Amino acid sequence: MHIRLINPNTTASMTAKIGEAAARVAAAGTQTSACNPLAGPVSIESHFDEAISAIGVLEEIRRGETENIDAYIIACFGDPGLLAARELSPAPVIGIAEAAFHLATLISTRFSIVTTLGRTCIIAEHLLQSYGFAHHCRRVRAAEIPVLDLEDDGACALDRIIEECRRARDEDGVGAIVLGCGGMADLTAQIRDAVGLPIVEGVTAAVKLAESLVSLGLQTSKHGDLAFPRPKQFTGHFDYLSA
Amino acid sequence: MHIRLINPNTTASMTAKIGEAAARVAAAGTQTSACNPLAGPVSIESHFDEAISAIGVLEEIRRGETENIDAYIIACFGDPGLLAARELSPAPVIGIAEAAFHLATLISTRFSIVTTLGRTCIIAEHLLQSYGFAHHCRRVRAAEIPVLDLEDDGACALDRIIEECRRARDEDGVGAIVLGCGGMADLTAQIRDAVGLPIVEGVTAAVKLAESLVSLGLQTSKHGDLAFPRPKQFTGHFDYLSA
Amino acid sequence: MHIRLINPNTTASMTAKIGEAAARVAAAGTQTSACNPLAGPVSIESHFDEAISAIGVLEEIRRGETENIDAYIIACFGDPGLLAARELSPAPVIGIAEAAFHLATLISTRFSIVTTLGRTCIIAEHLLQSYGFAHHCRRVRAAEIPVLDLEDDGACALDRIIEECRRARDEDGVGAIVLGCGGMADLTAQIRDAVGLPIVEGVTAAVKLAESLVSLGLQTSKHGDLAFPRPKQFTGHFDYLSA
Amino acid sequence: MHIRLINPNTTASMTAKIGEAAARVAAAGTQTSACNPLAGPVSIESHFDEAISAIGVLEEIRRGETENIDAYIIACFGDPGLLAARELSPAPVIGIAEAAFHLATLISTRFSIVTTLGRTCIIAEHLLQSYGFAHHCRRVRAAEIPVLDLEDDGACALDRIIEECRRARDEDGVGAIVLGCGGMADLTAQIRDAVGLPIVEGVTAAVKLAESLVSLGLQTSKHGDLAFPRPKQFTGHFDYLSA
Amino acid sequence: MHIRLINPNTTASMTAKIGEAAARVAAAGTQTSACNPLAGPVSIESHFDEAISAIGVLEEIRRGETENIDAYIIACFGDPGLLAARELSPAPVIGIAEAAFHLATLISTRFSIVTTLGRTCIIAEHLLQSYGFAHHCRRVRAAEIPVLDLEDDGACALDRIIEECRRARDEDGVGAIVLGCGGMADLTAQIRDAVGLPIVEGVTAAVKLAESLVSLGLQTSKHGDLAFPRPKQFTGHFDYLSA
Amino acid sequence: MHIRLINPNTTASMTAKIGEAAARVAAAGTQTSACNPLAGPVSIESHFDEAISAIGVLEEIRRGETENIDAYIIACFGDPGLLAARELSPAPVIGIAEAAFHLATLISTRFSIVTTLGRTCIIAEHLLQSYGFAHHCRRVRAAEIPVLDLEDDGACALDRIIEECRRARDEDGVGAIVLGCGGMADLTAQIRDAVGLPIVEGVTAAVKLAESLVSLGLQTSKHGDLAFPRPKQFTGHFDYLSA
Known part of the structure; x- marks a missing residue:
């Protein structure tokens, strides 16, 4: 295959x-x-x-x-x-968005999304509605990181994502977090360890x-x-x- | 302007x-x-x-x-x-789809759409859901006409559209019909006269x-x-x- | 006409x-x-x-x-x-409510409403649901001004409306604001200038x-x-x- | 009381x-x-x-x-x-509409409504949506009887209502029927006996x-x-x- | 009976x-x-x-x-x-959940629920969605009291419930509160007196x-x-x- | 694993x-x-x-x-x-119901369900609503076969399922069919061959x-x-x- x-x-x-x-x-x-x-x-x-x-x-x-x-x-x-x-x-x-949504609903009743920029939250919102997952998602959050900052070596982007994921964990009443960017695919384990929730990554x-x-x-x-x-x-x- | x-x-x-x-x-x-x-x-x-x-x-x-x-x-x-x-x-x-939906809701409580091919009905369905008009639309209907047939001189396409609009009028319980293709823009008056309902055309x-x-x-x-x-x-x- | x-x-x-x-x-x-x-x-x-x-x-x-x-x-x-x-x-x-909703969705993906009294917010909520715009509206806000205060000369009502519109701009994640009272029809330009967002007025x-x-x-x-x-x-x- | x-x-x-x-x-x-x-x-x-x-x-x-x-x-x-x-x-x-909807959902998973005139079906539809019962109702049906015909002695109106209720029973997949007019309040028992389903009457x-x-x-x-x-x-x- | x-x-x-x-x-x-x-x-x-x-x-x-x-x-x-x-x-x-929801919608346009533990809020959410009352409920709140604490003599549980009900009254924009546990059936009057809102109890x-x-x-x-x-x-x- | x-x-x-x-x-x-x-x-x-x-x-x-x-x-x-x-x-x-729904939405825009008895259709309807797939499913159909008939050797049950699947294909405007019973797990290939649509089976x-x-x-x-x-x-x- x-x-x-x-x-x-x-x-x-x-x-x-x-x-x-x-x-x-x-x-x-x-x-x-x-x-x-x-x-x-x-x-x-x-x-x-x-x-x-x-x-x-x-x-x-x-x-x-x-x-x-x-x-x-x-x-x-x-x-x-x-x-x-x-x-x-x-x-x-x-x-990868639909993939993450599907799996997130299999391990939690409610999830939040942490994406890159605030201006792209609306894209996730539209997908949630169209696919039927709107009521499973508590909140679409942005770490306010331009996508290409994820390609830089510095840990700054990772820190901000972890911070936003922790806010989701503490404020949103969710059991899992969906990472809202393909460029976060290498960060899943670190985020999971730092946040302590299942982290669903789309790729x-x-x-x-x-x-x-x-x-x-x-x-x-x-x-x-x-x-x-x-x-x-x-x-x-x-x-x-x-x- | x-x-x-x-x-x-x-x-x-x-x-x-x-x-x-x-x-x-x-x-x-x-x-x-x-x-x-x-x-x-x-x-x-x-x-x-x-x-x-x-x-x-x-x-x-x-x-x-x-x-x-x-x-x-x-x-x-x-x-x-x-x-x-x-x-x-x-x-x-x-x-033109959103435009037609907006105006149709101002003159009727429920409308149907008559579009070209059955395979494009799903596009209209998705738009209705995304825009918020799903419950205003009773049915998305196709006259099963390829778009470019609307460019031919013959009246065959027009006849089929009118036929489908009449079905909408008689079966769907609607007050208006939305024409589902920009290529129907020149047919509005003829369809309205033949069907006897307000016809909302998007262009x-x-x-x-x-x-x-x-x-x-x-x-x-x-x-x-x-x-x-x-x-x-x-x-x-x-x-x-x-x- | x-x-x-x-x-x-x-x-x-x-x-x-x-x-x-x-x-x-x-x-x-x-x-x-x-x-x-x-x-x-x-x-x-x-x-x-x-x-x-x-x-x-x-x-x-x-x-x-x-x-x-x-x-x-x-x-x-x-x-x-x-x-x-x-x-x-x-x-x-x-x-004028439906008119404002229709136009607001044409220039923004999400809007908030700023109306007069908190007790009338429910009326706007019911209209949003009935018309199909509920998911386009982030929040219905009240400036807590009795309608007839809009007829007084003092700028107090205007100030309060602007203040609430600014809160909508800063907290709600919206691109436009709908004014929720016919009595605000003369204030649109001032509010727009003070808030810096498109202001949709129903009249x-x-x-x-x-x-x-x-x-x-x-x-x-x-x-x-x-x-x-x-x-x-x-x-x-x-x-x-x-x- | x-x-x-x-x-x-x-x-x-x-x-x-x-x-x-x-x-x-x-x-x-x-x-x-x-x-x-x-x-x-x-x-x-x-x-x-x-x-x-x-x-x-x-x-x-x-x-x-x-x-x-x-x-x-x-x-x-x-x-x-x-x-x-x-x-x-x-x-x-x-x-009486809300009353009937509430009780109907307590004795069946899905119901249909049989009302008087087709033109008033839209009123029931709007109420179902506003109250939250839209997905409990399979269909709003009209017997096409003017309201005051219910005041006549003849059994014609009753016959037509029973006929429409039987259609609801046989075609809609429902467990109960809601009578959609206060003027049917005296007919409940006769309809129930003729149709063999629970009949919920609003008064x-x-x-x-x-x-x-x-x-x-x-x-x-x-x-x-x-x-x-x-x-x-x-x-x-x-x-x-x-x- | x-x-x-x-x-x-x-x-x-x-x-x-x-x-x-x-x-x-x-x-x-x-x-x-x-x-x-x-x-x-x-x-x-x-x-x-x-x-x-x-x-x-x-x-x-x-x-x-x-x-x-x-x-x-x-x-x-x-x-x-x-x-x-x-x-x-x-x-x-x-x-008793459905019973409380039905009656709450008859005396208010919007209600909140105050239940025992945060982990059971999801059960109420699912019921609200399934029954059709999701848009009538502003928020499902937990007083974070284990159910059996309601059986203890101390007033501690009551105090916490009242506190949460007051928050609902002050923050949620609701007209009534639904008590989210059968074990609260004896507390209704005290809560109502302390909160000043209609309290709907399911039993x-x-x-x-x-x-x-x-x-x-x-x-x-x-x-x-x-x-x-x-x-x-x-x-x-x-x-x-x-x- | x-x-x-x-x-x-x-x-x-x-x-x-x-x-x-x-x-x-x-x-x-x-x-x-x-x-x-x-x-x-x-x-x-x-x-x-x-x-x-x-x-x-x-x-x-x-x-x-x-x-x-x-x-x-x-x-x-x-x-x-x-x-x-x-x-x-x-x-x-x-x-297995959720599993089938998830995969069906990945290969088609709309699907129908063919289950055993009419009385269990309501269970599928409730799941579709709760999971968020209601608008992806055109119709829940029953072949009216008791579950244990699927254990009999005769091909009667299979014939009836195929017949109902063909109706779904021809009448519902769907791209795929979901089999609504674990007992159909061995029939998937035969049904697919007879119906000519993707058949999604939950096990x-x-x-x-x-x-x-x-x-x-x-x-x-x-x-x-x-x-x-x-x-x-x-x-x-x-x-x-x-x-």
Whole structure:
């Protein structure tokens, strides 16, 4: 089984980090590989960044379809391009936000999210509502760290995340915390040890859900809503997408 | 006041039709102009088409920002790229789906939607839920017409739409019908006459909402969730977006 | 186009203020006129006041029907008598609360409301739930000002409203604020300048929505739920309503 | 204990019927009396009729306050004027729609409503949503009988109600049926016998809930939302309401 | 009419207290009796305690069915075994949590709950959501008192409950408070006097709802969801349940 | 890793079937074992059966805690005793209904459920609402097969299930179907082949989710709502539970 992790931003160090996090938890028979688009934002911190990054995600899905990929993971907490990606392949596609939400509800009755910047909280809120998890989440919190600060060596970002997670633990009445950024994938153990609550991280959660679906032979339904896109013409620099 | 209508697909005849529909209802002092991206799908009938088209929408917003545009309309019923577009400009941006939903609730207690293909009904369902209008809508119906059939001369598409609208009228217990495709903008009067219910069409609805916001001096809030995207680097062929 | 603003309370100075606010934003071809019932409460600060005021609203609608009115606005933030008013006329009827909610969602992802008295917050909460905007509103706040204090010359009421709006801005995580009383229609600009957020005011919002519907030829649906009331006998001092 | 039933319409035969239904189920120590306003609609079949009837309801509450009434029942299925009535008295006020919904959920997991005219179904839908019972109700059905047909001797109305109740039983997957009109209060036993399901009727349900609250010493809270209306001036023919 | 109160825990002093509270509010013709299972937890403070206690509740229902009981009350705030109990008898079965919620919404627009331990708040939250009362409840609060402390003579528990109720009154914007434990049934008057808000207590509320249903001849529907369980074999020490 | 499957009913052939289904999909390093309580119903087709079966489930969890079990699965579609079971162990506990819902939303936008008897549909409805999946599920359907008919050799049950699944496919607008009974675990492939849609079966889904949580080191949170039950006395034949 080959799971392809797509980091929707173009920061190679984050792609590597995501790939390592995935490899660490992959089952014996699972091959993982991580990639990022050549073109796109170096970090995703707005709806705009997300929309641009979706193109790269879809490109990577298309490329994956030529490589016998068994499942894809979209490794950005806004799950950019998720439903479009599902249309492009019968292979399962999983977003790290949805993955984290699903697993968090299996080990706690209520959770909080700790994400990077306050301005991206609304993205998590929209996903919670759309997926059906709004009443399981007590609060979406921001540590107010730009995403790329997670790539710096200093422990400052980690400290701020731990501080915010402790506030969630003490004030929100929750049993678990969801980390709201793919770039936090290497910090899970440290945060868990410092906070003392189960910490659900999306990249690793998504790897296990992808393995789950593949090993059960469950693929994205091609009956109805997520069928392959109808073949059609694309114009201009998107001409290569024409059928 | 200059309102720019962005047809997210690249079919010029549909852009012209949308522009004409807008011009017909624009107020005396309102200038309208319609455009479509150079690159993108000729029609939007899937989440994939929508994701690709969002890039074109955002390009057109960026172009508009150099032309003193006062408000933008995204003239595809899935409102592709809406929140991202709002980040790019202080000028209001309105989707034709949301516009139609808003006005429909002002003239009826319950409405149904008649859209093109069954596979796009899910897009309308998601928007209804996200915007808060789910309980106002009785049913999302498809006439099972590919979008570009609306560009053909024959009356076949119109007949099928009218037939489905009549079913909505007779079976759904609704007071109004929302047309679920920008390409139906020129058919509103004929459908209304044939069905005998108020027919809410999104392009024209959005023009009036755009005029409303502009004349009240209400612009997209730049405080918080919809602030301008943080300046950052974009790589590859998106490099031109770098700040 | 003639838009009639109905102030549901009987305080003439507030009616004048509402009329002026409407006239200021009306389009070139729009005539606006403001009225209030002869009989009713001088201010509306309870469900009781609201129920009594609804009679006056309906009387004014009935009167308007003899005067070729094209659209009506119910200029009290509880939208008293809204659905009943819609039954009485094919002309659109718009409440200022719903108008403000609709426009606020077009320029921000989340808003708060600042209203007069704490005891009327529940009215706004019920409207948010019924209209479908509950999840767009973070908080309903009261400045604890009796409505008629808004008619006094002193700036005390304005100061308190600004103070509460600033709290909403700083504590609620919102992009816009909705003013929760028709009597605040003249304060919008001052509040906006002092608070630095888009301020959505219902009277002006409703004027633009009314113009929108009229210019699109959209009238209240007479098919089903909002059809004219069935003719019947009314007894006692309501005998004049008998058909 | 004296429970006052207020029939919001002015049809004396219906008031008598409601009074008899109440008396039949009242406890040993409970005195019941039924009244209707002098002025108002002879039946309530629209939002307009409802708004007018609310005045009569409130008048009757005010009159009741001079007569040591212990609890009030608003005996029309739209619960007209309910929250306003609660403000006017510390004595509990109960609507027959809410009463029926409450009891129906205690004896079944899901119920359907059978009401008079299709155009009033929307009123029941709004109440279900506002009260929180929307997911307990499978369907709101209309027998398409004008309210005053219930006052005729012929069995035609009864037949149609039974027919619609049987459809609910056979098609809706429900355990109980709620009768959606105060004028059906005398038909409960016949309907139950013909349909074979528990039939929940609002007038009788409300009497028992009123007895329940009074015997527990529970009165409408005067802390906050339902406090007595602030004293103020009313103008015109409502001048008698001035404090 | 004979109402049987089932205390799901096995603490006889609490059973007695519940029985006395019920007897105090029972109508003239109502006989009440209280019992508790022989086997089960001495208090219920977790989902586990609840699951075990449900067996005792069901045993007591089965025993009651041989004694001509007219209605049952499950006197623990989690309503353990409620739907199962309803299947076992045509006689109405009422939980004290649902009873309190129903009556609280009749006298206030919003309420808060004050329960014993923080860990049981989630049980109340789940019930509010399932029953449909989530939006009527502002907050679920815990006084952090183990249930059996309510059986001690000292006033310490009472003081803490009053303190928490006062916080609810001052901070939550509510009109009434629901007591979240059957063991508080004897404290209602003292709490009400100390807090100055209507206090809704579930045991007493349930007695009146039971009387209401019985006197109306309304029994648990045996059509569909709550029909008697299908006869079948039970194995092991549950063999006595076999049909 | 050792996953223990608990069949909450006492029918050994169904336990064996569940065990085989689990073993078939377990990963290389995963040991699975299936058990059922000694005491309890031979099938679960009502809330009553469910409540009784929960005791057996909890007994089996307690027994498992002495055997170094890494995760538990409750293999009945009502997820009986789920939250109580989570309190008893730090090891994850997963219900087959929730497991199926989670995976179904990852491969389709909307699904339907096909379960055994109509009377148990309400159990699925309650779970969908509580877990947050209500809007993902179009319809809960029953094949009207008693659970133990699934243990018979004849193909009659399979035929009826396939027939109902085909109706779901053709009428409900869904992309996947969830099988609503643990006893269908051996039929998944045949149903999938006959229906042509992805079929999500809960036993197999739960095994993969259990593996996922264990391999990520995620255990049930013992902070707050799902902490171990407070030690206390149990009386009568539950005395062995006393701490």
